[in-house]
Amino acid sequence: MSSGPPERDRRLPSGEARPTYTLDRLLDVAVRVFTERGYDGTSVQHLSHASGLSKSSIYHHIEGKEQLLRLGLERALEPLMASTTEPESTTGPAIDRLTHLVRRNVAILAERLPYVTLLLDVHGNTETERWALDQRRAYDKIVAAVVAEAIDEGSVRSDVDARTTARLVFGMINSAREWYHPERSVKPDQLADQICSLVLEGIRVH
Amino acid sequence: MSSGPPERDRRLPSGEARPTYTLDRLLDVAVRVFTERGYDGTSVQHLSHASGLSKSSIYHHIEGKEQLLRLGLERALEPLMASTTEPESTTGPAIDRLTHLVRRNVAILAERLPYVTLLLDVHGNTETERWALDQRRAYDKIVAAVVAEAIDEGSVRSDVDARTTARLVFGMINSAREWYHPERSVKPDQLADQICSLVLEGIRVH
Structure with missing residues (x-):
């Protein structure tokens, strides 16, 4: 399990924190996929597919699926x-x-x-x-x-x-x-x- | 998905049908594992592990997990x-x-x-x-x-x-x-x- 990207990647090039709506949207998608597939049966790859976010983009926001x-x-x-x-x-x-x-x-x-x-x-x-x-x-x-x-x-x-x-x-x-x-x-x-x-x-x- | 072994393998060497208690036991194990892992998350390998029956022995009794x-x-x-x-x-x-x-x-x-x-x-x-x-x-x-x-x-x-x-x-x-x-x-x-x-x-x- 990745421990996530370095802190600077969690910010936009301007230095601002990335907008949290991406995390909110990711969370909504994850909750739906967890319910459909079961938590154990869900991988970050599944979350990437369902959200349209790349795996590396997902790891910009969270440490792993348990979060x-x-x-x-x-x-x-x-x-x-x-x-x-x-x-x-x-x-x-x-x-x-x-x-x-x-x-x-x-x-x-x-x-x-x-x-x-x-x-x-x-x-x-x-x-x-x-x-x-x-x-x-x-x-x-x-x-x-x-x-x-x-x-x-x-x-x-x-x-x-x-x-x-x-x-x-x-x-x-x-x-x-x-x-x-x-x-x-x-x-x-x-x-x-x-x-x-x-x-x-x-x-x-x- | 295997279509199962030939009919003769479903019988004991004596020619008798294999006892159904194995199927009953396998069914009880499968129902428990399906509930724990979810049906989608359960493979015949999981059923083999949980029942102590080999995969080939499982296929003596059933065509596949959906049965x-x-x-x-x-x-x-x-x-x-x-x-x-x-x-x-x-x-x-x-x-x-x-x-x-x-x-x-x-x-x-x-x-x-x-x-x-x-x-x-x-x-x-x-x-x-x-x-x-x-x-x-x-x-x-x-x-x-x-x-x-x-x-x-x-x-x-x-x-x-x-x-x-x-x-x-x-x-x-x-x-x-x-x-x-x-x-x-x-x-x-x-x-x-x-x-x-x-x-x-x-x-x-x-």
Whole structure:
């Protein structure tokens, strides 16, 4: 694996830093290719082909493909983790905090679909993937704790354990990545309403 | 791609057909490796390494890796499609038929976890994968039609469209593949009870 070109190559002949839109575009392409081929099955050659950038041009921007994986995963994980420390997630009745976490999770999935898809496909073969799995586990733990509090406060049913309920609820949300298209389907807010309502009240007419 | 060895090689020196347990074992290994590495990223060499069978021995049993993919996918798709024609899925109130389909889907997932996991990871790059996707679409269509009937009969809420409800409900079920272990968790029947109940009644205490 190349350690990348010397620093001067990361600048334009004028001495300015190369514009970051190339990195953004490269990242978007890489996230798509990782999802299509799997991270292990993607080489820098594949990224070069898909982006139209030469391999040496790619190495002007990044040290290797794992850096692109990290950047892509951060775009999903940062807002997810941030959502757990928002006031609506940390104060008030547990059922309201849970509802907020569900709504935020749907919104993040809708707004950052390719990055969340990448995150949900992570296996754990590299250091970066294991870091992402650790973050996901931390998120799941926070959510399960809120479900447990909601059970304790009597607002969520107690016949299914907190961890299973959390897994099933967020499993339902995450499954939307397979069919949701923000431009073709309902708006993210409406999807969040629908999922929240189905999760809380069920599908049966009462 | 080899077209396989001559027919006589598929028999033991005694003239008997080779025992099928080797094919069963090879299939189990292949399904695991396909899921770990992705189907595209798996070569017959990988299968040879993982199974301890030589490549030529593998070709005694199958024509190529796509045949193993087909056999693996059939183990998930056959019971799923069969569940849609059972009397409980075709007669009676739509809400009861839907409940039966949900319960059967959970049971099949629990009993055939590696095969259902393989099915849910299918992308559609080969003829076999496209066949599997067609089957999944046919299944989804049947399920969505039952949800639509349940909405018409007034037993399932009408504020979310039938297709979205069907996708979210079966998305929740399928997400269990990521954490469910029949030997470590609740029994398949209990999981089916929990999911059915959460789906129908929601998680909130009424």
